[in-house]
Amino acid sequence: MMNVNKVKLHTPSLRSVSEALSEGLQNNFAEVNVSVVDCPDLRKEPFMLASEGICGHPRLADVGGVPNLIPLPQKDKIYNLETIAKQVELPNAFIIGAGAGPSHFVGVNCELMPNINIGDNQNNTHFATVAEDGKCHLEKLRDSTDFRLLANLFASEGQQGKVICIHVKKRTGPDNFVTAIRKILLNNYKDQPVGVGGSFLIKNGKAKIHVMPHFSETPLKTDEDVNNWLKFYNMSAPLVCLSVFVSHDPDLDLRVEHTHCFSNHGEGGHYHTDTTPDDVEYLGYFNIAEYMFRIDPPTETHLIGRD
Numbered sequence: 001m002m003n004v005n006k007v008k009l010h011t012p013s014l015r016s017v018s019e020a021l022s023e024g025l026q027n028n029f030a031e032v033n034v035s036v037v038d039c040p041d042l043r044k045e046p047f048m049l050a051s052e053g054i055c056g057h058p059r060l061a062d063v064g065g066v067p068n069l070i071p072l073p074q075k076d077k078i079y080n081l082e083t084i085a086k087q088v089e090l091p092n093a094f095i096i097g098a099g100a101g102p103s104h105f106v107g108v109n110c111e112l113m114p115n116i117n118i119g120d121n122q123n124n125t126h127f128a129t130v131a132e133d134g135k136c137h138l139e140k141l142r143d144s145t146d147f148r149l150l151a152n153l154f155a156s157e158g159q160q161g162k163v164i165c166i167h168v169k170k171r172t173g174p175d176n177f178v179t180a181i182r183k184i185l186l187n188n189y190k191d192q193p194v195g196v197g198g199s200f201l202i203k204n205g206k207a208k209i210h211v212m213p214h215f216s217e218t219p220l221k222t223d224e225d226v227n228n229w230l231k232f233y234n235m236s237a238p239l240v241c242l243s244v245f246v247s248h249d250p251d252l253d254l255r256v257e258h259t260h261c262f263s264n265h266g267e268g269g270h271y272h273t274d275t276t277p278d279d280v281e282y283l284g285y286f287n288i289a290e291y292m293f294r295i296d297p298p299t300e301t302h303l304i305g306r307d
C-alpha cells in the first residue's frame with residue numbers, strides 16, 4: 001500500500017491572509033490589490049479551468065517527489081489522479097496543480113498541468129513536451145488520468161465561494177509572484193504551515209518557463225546538471241498558471257512551491273518567473289487548504305532540482 005500521511009495545516013482566515021498580502025506584496029510589486037471576493041466562474045476564458053470554483057474542503061497533496069526524477073528517473077513511480085482523489089478523501093475532487101506527465105502513455109517525458117473535475121467528468125488537463133525542432137509543444141491530455149514521478153496538487157469540491165483575489169502589476173522586487181506570496185505567509189505565520197492553491201493569469205509580459213525533455217541517461221547530480229538538461233523558454237502572456245505552495249515544510253519533505261502553466265496559444269510548462277518586470281501583470285484566485293496529504297514520499301531524498 002502507498003504511504004499516505006494526512007497533516008492538518010494552519011488555516012488563518014481569508015481576511016487575515018488578504019491583509020498580510022496586501023501589505024507585504026508592496027515590497028515586490030508597484031501596484032497591489034488584494035481582496036476577499038466571490039470566486040468568478042473559472043471555467044470561462046481566460047482561466048479555462050475544469051470547475052467553476054476552488055472551494056469546498058480545499059486540501060493539498062504532495063505526491064512522490066523530485067528524488068523520483070533525479071539523479072535518474074524511477075520509472076516504476078506511476079500515479080493516477082482519480083486514485084489520488086480517493087487518497088485525499090475527496091473522490092469527486094476538482095484537482096489542479098503541477099506534475100510530471102504520463103510519459104508511459106504520451107511516449108515521452110513531459111510537464112503536466114492537471115485540471116480535472118472527476119465528479120463532473122470534465123478534463124482540461126494539458127501536457128507540454130519538447131518537440132523534435134526544440135520548440136515547446138502543448139497538447140490536451142485525452143484518455144489518461146495517470147502521471148509519473150511527482151506532483152503538487154490542490155483538490156477541492158470545485159465550488160463557488162469566497163477566495164482571495166490578488167492583482168498586481170510591475171514587479172519591483174527579486175521574487176517571482178508565488179515566492180513573494182509564500183515568503184509573506186512564512187513571515188506572518190512562522191512555523192505554522194499555511195497551504196495555498198489556486199490559479200493565476202500572467203496577463204501581460206513574458207515568463208521564464210521550462211519543459212522537461214527526454215529523461216536524462218546520465219545521472220543529474222547538481223542543480224547545474226538539472227538546468228543544463230531542462231529546456232528553458234521565454235513564453236508569452238496570457239498564460240494560465242496552476243499553483244500549489246506551502247509557507248513552511250513541517251518536516252514532510254515537501255516541495256514548497258510548484259506552478260505549471262498552459263495557454264491556448266501552444267505554450268506551457270513550469271513557471272520560474274516573469275522576464276518583463278516593468279510590463280508584468282498577474283491576476284490570481286487562491287484558497288487556503290485545510291490539510292496536506294503527503295503521498296508516497298521518496299525513501300532516499302535530497303534538495304537538488306526543487307526550484
Ligand SMILES: [Zn+2]
Pocket residue numbers: 098099111258259260270
Ligand atoms: Zn514542474
